[in-house]
Amino acid sequence: MFDPTAFENMRMVLEGQIYDKDLEGDLNILDRNDLFNSSKLAREYTISMSLKDQKNAKLTLILTADVKNLASELLELPNSNSAMGATIKIQLNLRHINKQEIYISINRLLKELWGDGVKIVQEVRSNPLQSDKIIRNHIVIDFNRVVNEDQLEDLLTMVDYMEDTLRQLSTMDSLLHIEG
Secondary structure, X not given: OOOOOHHHHHXXXXXXXXXXXXXXXXXXXXXXXXXXXXXXXXXXXEEEEEEOOOOOEEEEEEEEEOHHHHHXXXXXXXXXXXXXXXXXXXXXXXXXXXXHHHHXXXXXXXHHHHOOOOEEEEEEEOOOOOOOOEEEEEEEEEEEEEEOHHHHHHXXXXXXXXXXXXXXXXXXXXXXXXXX
């Protein structure tokens, strides 16, 4: 029998919590991927979700661990504790009208929910051949640190924050009533 890595344990905890919310009807799981890159010895787990009947916002949790994270855990080298574990990012894909005040409102909301210690990057994608003023806003919330198994309770709380993020975004008028 093998001892699962920190990545594997965190993935199982997060996945279980998210699937519980799906079964309770709070979230709708849209996609899930569990990837292994054999040339880089890296793992990536993604799970995408939205609220029930929410069409204009999708949230994706991204959990990654690379060879440095794995080696720190398995070899227990001196001064390697800071690399043990995995990194987490939250990715949001929103559709909304292309207005500066919407980007500012979204950024303010995400800072209020996730705190000042996170890095938030918004990238706008649009189709220049379409005359509608709807854009796709691709947002990444980066926590800029490695998380480990000692923070499993925090990961469970993070799932609640993800659901709350989707709920708060669903109340923004600029994200409502956009078809397609």
